[in-house]
Amino acid sequence: MLQSVHQHRHKIRNECLLPDFFEGHSEAFGMFENTLGVVKRSFTAQITGSWQDDMFLLDERFVFSDGVRDHRIWRLRFEEDGHFTGECQDAVSPAIGxxxxxxxxxxxxxxxxxxxxQIVVKFNxxxxxxxxxxxxxxxxxxKWGVxxxxxxxxxRRVPSGQVGETGYL
Incomplete structure (x- = not known):
């Protein structure tokens, strides 16, 4: 069984970059811009990725420019060809990748x-x-195609010895 999971992971990694990149610790920064290019909100995040059997978990912890904090865990399942589905508590339906x-x-x-x-929006x-x-x-x-x-x-990937030094948590 364990060898089968290892072989499955190896095939996945040859097809999809997300598990390779996000396994371990990473940090992010970003922004949301409206259609006029006006930045409405920015954020930083700490992310930890790990395998749990045949599922890849992405644990995301956000701090937004308005002080709001959010925590989300994505559960990703990969096919051998690299296609995948994902679920988290805020997703209305499975994500397709x-x-x-x-x-x-x-x-x-x-x-x-x-x-x-709360509103439901589509992300691509x-x-x-x-x-x-x-x-x-x-x-x-x-939203509704608009x-x-x-x-x-x-x-950015974070070396394991430097986790938590960014001050985002």
């Missing part, structure tokens, strides 16, 4: 707090590996 050269696409519907209510993410330590992400955000803006984020 597929590998592309130097990255992946990911599409999902997500429940976002806006003031005292593109992740691109810049180098072994850096990944960029751009996500187009829409563009609301985009999220741009940069991720």
């Amino acid at each position: 597929r590998p592309v050269r130097n990255g992946c696409y990911l599409s999902y519907r997500f429940r976002l707090p806006v003031g005292k209510r 993410d593109v992740f691109r590996l810049v180098d072994e330590q850096t990944m960029l992400n751009r996500a187009k955000v829409s 563009p609301l803006g985009q999220v741009t984020a940069a991720f």
Whole structure:
């Protein structure tokens, strides 16, 4: 069984970059811009990725520019060809992902707090590996097909001895 899981992971890593990049610790910073290019909110995040049997867990801890903190855990399941699905507590339906050269696409519907209510929006993410330590992400955000803006984020791997030194937690 263990050898089968190891072989499955090896095949996945040959097809999809997310587990390779996010296994261990990383940090992120980014922003949401509306359709006019006005930055409405920025954030930093600490991310820990780990395997639990055949599922990859992404534990994300955000601090936003308005002081709001958020914690989310994505559970990703990969197929041998690198396609994958993901779930988290704020996703309305499973996220659908597929590998592309130097990255992946990911599409999902997500429940976002806006003031005292929540709205459901669609995210279309593109992740691109810049180098072994850096990944960029751009996500187009829409509601009923109408563009609301985009999220741009940069991720950096953090050596295990430096976890927690950024002050984002």
